[in-house]
Amino acid sequence: MADHHDRTFSAFLFDMDGTIVNSLAVVNRVWAEWAVRHGVEVEGFLRTMHGIRAAENIRRLGLAGIDIEREVAAVTLAEMADVDGILAIEGAAEFLAALPPDRWAIVTSAPRELALKRLAAAKLPVPAVFVTADDVRNGKPAPDCFLLAAERLGVAIRDCLVFEDAPAGIEAAEAADAAVMVVTAAHSHAFDTAHPTIAGYAVLLPTPDGEAGLRLSRAA
Structure with a gap:
């Protein structure tokens, strides 16, 4: 090649x-916490979510009763608050x-x-x-x-x-x-x-x- x-x-x-x-450590920290709160298997989710917009990551999980815009806003705020590393x-x-x-x-x-x-x-x-x-x-x-x-x-x-x-x-x-x-x-x-x-x-x-x-x- x-x-x-x-x-x-x-x-x-x-x-x-x-x-x-x-920013891998930050992304994994924030999204792992989000996944745990919503009963999503963490390891598999983190393996496939990188490089994709937050809304699409959440939408493809098909979780019941989720307000995608609200979840995206919360995750974004959490990511913005964490620049450690x-x-x-x-x-x-x-x-x-x-x-x-x-x-x-x-x-x-x-x-x-x-x-x-x-x-x-x-x-x-x-x-x-x-x-x-x-x-x-x-x-x-x-x-x-x-x-x-x-x-x-x-x-x-x-x-x-x-x-x-x-x-x-x-x-x-x-x-x-x-x-x-x-x-x-x-x-x-x-x-x-x-x-x-x-x-x-x-x-x-x-x-x-x-x-x-x-x-x-x-x-x-």
Whole structure:
């Protein structure tokens, strides 16, 4: 499988949680508490809920008598109140700083206010193009969010490289017809994927290619 070092891209699109921000401990703490309160088996739920919007995670459980909007609001408040242990993925800050401002975007399943809080906790920048759960009707694994980011950047999605960590996000990027790089830094076990993987960004250098192109090269 090619590792994308032989391609020129118009833009890089980054998921947030697990991709540039390690928030796994917070997410698992908050959602485990929520699952226990509602009688949901914790381990299985946490294994499948990452990368998906909160409302869709709750809706697919089919719990009786649940007010989804109220539950989402409560979970979001709990996540916003807990930033303990949130850090940038290794090398992410330097990698993002090396990119032209109009050639990258963050595309996250988190609501905007929560995403801003986590980026601040991780000391990472907010890009000009910032697509959140609030911006699309259909969340990941639908491709809508990545298509919107490419549109806002003014580039073709097929010329974008998506950095993702979760199955739902990878499926969304594939459905959008983007190239994919899987970030494994926040994974606690081996991740089976046909896409190239990186454990962190210290191994990569973004390099300009012409007026509007980006390439990846290996760090020395």
